[in-house]
Amino acid sequence: MAKQYEMFKVRVTDVEQATPLIKRFTLAREDGASLPAFSGGSHVIVQMQSACGSQFSNAYSLMSDPRDLSSYQIGVRLEEQSKGGSAFMHNHVQVGTELTISTPNNLFALDPTAGRHVLIAGGIGITPFLAQLHELEGSDTPYELHYAFRAPEHGAFQGDLESGPHAQSTRFYIDSLDRKLDLAGLCAGLADDAHLYVCGPKPLIDAVIATAAAAGIDASRVHWEQFAAAAPAAGAAFTVVLAKSGTELQVEEGMTILQAIEKSKAAKVECLCREGVCGTCETAILEGEAEHFDQYLSDEEKASQQTMMLCVSRARSARLVLDL
Template sequence: MTDTLRVRVGRVEPLAAGIKRFTLQPCDGGALPAFDSGSHVVVHMDGGRLRNAYSLTSTLGEPGHYQIAVRLEEASRGGSRYMHEQVGEGDELHIGAPGNLFSLDHGAGRHLLIAGGIGITPFMTHIQALAARGAAFELHYCFRNARSTAFLDVLPATLQPGQLHLYESDSGTMLDLAALIAAQPADTHVYVCGPAPLNDAVVNAARAAGWDAGRIHFEQFRNEVDATGGAFEAVLQKSGLTLQVGADEPLLRAIEKAGIKVDCMCREGICGSCETTILEGQADHRDQYLSDAEKAAQKTMMLCVSRCKGQRLVLDL
């Protein structure tokens, strides 16, 4: 595979029920690319058939290895199950270079971090970066129960008193979002990563309190989207190719099979990196990136999850 890094799995260890940590080392014995807090890598599995993005949780500034934490999803589309059941110590994997869709705004006076379940992963590097700068921050971590929750053993020792707040729903401890948002100074930025209901609740609470969009940051670690549907024809005008996209085939996969490289970090209609101009036809938009007005305008589409409303699309690709 081109444009990927070859890594060997140095260690696999359980972090909690249904969560494993994988330590990835460079196959050539050299250094891996440096990364900023909040970064992720895309792991290519099963010969490239499966690709999932995972946040890096390792120590910043240590290029000898990467670490990722993978939760086995009950409704896995293949990626997390492959990692849990097929990948062991000594195996080789291909990964993309680190990317970052969830960076810190260093102009903020205070950072409010809110994690839900496995959404804790990008915050494991954020808290390192914020602590190193002496920045004002606190972490609010929501989870169902301690048995199935990662990093509960290390967070109390990592954070200062008053910086860590835990909410275990099975024990009846719940986060009061409205009160938390209302108590923040005017220079606070909020960051949330977790299931869609938590992300939506945080974003809506901040907006209702009058926060502008620049102070609200979120990362959706999972977007349950069906990228299949009716068959159609996709014309790639720049490449001079006409593709027949099958009913059970995502458009992006058909384009990649034709040998056309497309930047796509999330592959779930979230990050916007595969946004492409529509020259003719109308897209069946299934992403969470474009606004309703942008979708109605039919000027661009996300190749990873969206499809064609009719029989033919012409793309500027």
């Protein structure tokens, strides 16, 4: 059922301003011990607490070399409409700051059956691919990276890519210089065993999924990740029944089930990320049908309507009965 994480403390050992909006943070154990192992595409949940007591939790991809467990590196973009997490990281976290993070979890791993890996990044979406590129060093499986961003100053870690061993396999697309990524052309030329991976803004992810489908690429060969809480669906209000207590809650338009439960104090639900990626708020559905917006459950699990993530998903039916 719900995912369980071990939480542990790390110290920030380095902070780099990679672009005007992106910082790279290096994290290590204070005692110098090795960090938990991870694979390319993994993320950690970072918990933060401000001086006034406000708490934030965000998921960030690990971008460092999985072979080096002396430290982790994450990239954090300052969001224009930050709910607190990215603003806290940018404005208050510095060398020496102590943070609490989770053990790594991977929902975006490279598919070992792929005959070719085609990586497509937009902006801060480059971070999981940086770790995966380390894994691809010396691999017999061909790969290519397509990295799109708005302007030269927003090309986070472009210098690392241009000077590293993956330079020949990387292409850059810069909107302000009219260098556009031709998704249709890219998808049209793919072999039947090639897999697509995309991470970045939702419009880019949607475009890759739609273009791949139009090109006849099976959905099982398209992998995507986006760390941003889905906006609550603009659907009608619905009723949630907490089966263990019989409590009925009204979930209004623009509200998540988790928010409704927390507002009513009707039950205690653990949730680390509030973005539909960590799995800690997974809850069994006893009656009704959910509309899923998370990235944790597989398509098959979503279709089964057995469980749902309360932090982002809503009801497709007028009434949901949950095992709470």
